[in-house]
Amino acid sequence: MGLVEHESALRASADWKMAKTGAKVRPMSSGRAPDSAADEVRAALGPTLQRFGPDYWREQDAARTFPTAFFDAIGEAGYFGTFIPEAYGGADAGARVASVLVEEINRAGGDAATVNAQMSICRTLVLHGTEEQKKRYLPGVASGDVRFLTVAATEPDSGANMDELASTARRDGDGWVLNANKVLISLAEHTRLMILLARAEEGTTLFLLDLDEVGDQVEMHPIDLVAHRMTSSLFIDELRVPDSRRIGPAGTGLACLMRGFVIRRVLAASEAIGNARFLLDQSIEYAKTRKTFGQLIGVNQGIQYPLVQAYARVEAADMIRWDVLDRVDGGQDAVVRSAMAKVLASEAAWETTRAALTTFGGWGLASEYHVERKLREGTVYVFNNLLMNLIADRGLGLPKK
Ligand SMILES: Cc1cc2nc3c(=O)[nH]c(=O)nc-3n(C[C@H](O)[C@H](O)[C@H](O)COP(=O)(O)OP(=O)(O)OC[C@H]3O[C@@H](n4cnc5c(N)ncnc54)[C@H](O)[C@@H]3O)c2cc1C
Secondary structure (H helix, E strand, O other): OOHHHHHHHHHOOOOHHHHHHOOOOOOOOOOOOOOHHHHHHHHHHHHHHHHOOHHHHHHHHHHOOOOHHHHHHHHHOOHHHOOOOHHHOOOOOOHHHHHHHHHHHHHOOOOOHHHHHHHHOOHHHHHHOOHHHHHHHHHHHHHOOOOEEEEEOOOOOOOOOOOOOOOEEEEEOOEEEEEEEEEEEEOHHHOOEEEEEEEEOOEEEEEEEEHHHHHHHEEEEEEOOOOOOOEEEEEEEEEEEEHHHEEOOOOOHHHHHHOOHHHHHHHHHHHHHHHHHHHHHHHHHHHOOOEEOOEEHHHOHHHHHHHHHHHHHHHHHHHHHHHHHHHHHOOOOOHHHHHHHHHHHHHHHHHHHHHHHHHHHHHHHOHHHOHHHHHHHHHHHOOOHHHHHHHHHHHOOOOOO
């Protein structure tokens, strides 16, 4: 069933909110007039999210496994084609759908990282790929048959500075020879397609690697992180690829990648907002049921105020998230606003995690309440210095190093 039919069928079923929580009203609103694209995604997703509740995610986290059943269910519903034009088998549904999708997955206690990657990384191919590349791969990406989960950019020495890559692409007749060492690369062991950033004579250049073809020439070693992010280091030694593997003109790799960053930031903000709302939902419920000293803990201002502060910050971050989505859909520049949305949402989520820990006390560290897992997952959103640099430079006009 395609996305549209799936959504219509499910919209006709019970209200997703009631189905999911059994509650009369959810404690948090988006603080914004109902958005039909968002409502449709929520209606369609409710039953799937019920099937894959927080305990499913706790098991994936504990076993360090790829969430295959969940990933396939989202693929069957058609969401992987959200940014792919219909001509290549996608739904071309846009940023709002993607944003609500990842928020709702996280709000239900899940982890949208794999879905986010499959939806958004292929945008680089949509925007800059050749007709042959798009026809060959995008329909499979849209259906989920072809996993496209990975961008390999970061290196051990240059870190955040992608202008100083040591990985190289050397012209060799009608093709290229690649040598690369990458670190902290998400989902590399689970993907079929990977975008590799390397330095050619002309400057940074993107290559599309099909690991079904060249996987045995890409050495991978897992890097275990506090959050279950399935990252690896990669080594590529004298790998020859045809020129048809290049994405975009040689020398424009970083610029091509950056064209996708507005969407990636707003999706990261949406994931963080989803996590924060999950933690708020859990904390409010706990504060209303847990008693100490003969009273509900929720009557204490020491419990209430951190939750109130977190709530206010999440709502504010959400408003700027929607502002970015409006700008994206309206074709306006959203570079600085998207950076602000990501910074504000990740900080709001971090503060919410702290409020949740205060609410749950020692039980916040026990895996059965999912707070500790969200604490660990939340660590991946808090690196914002380069976004602050961007806001300082482009938003405030401050002097640049
Ligand atoms: C969970 C996770 C998943 C990741 N997945 C991927 C992936 O799929 N693909 C990929 O290519 N990379 C990935 N990365 C790598 C990530 O992009 C890098 O961690 C990031 O680019 C920074 O590089 P670094 O960790 O080497 O930090 P460094 O570059 O060494 O920086 C260290 C600290 O200094 C700060 N800093 C550096 N320069 C400046 C400056 N000029 N101004 C202010 N502060 C500065 C940084 O913000 C950081 O906080 C992932 C990282 C994590 C944690």
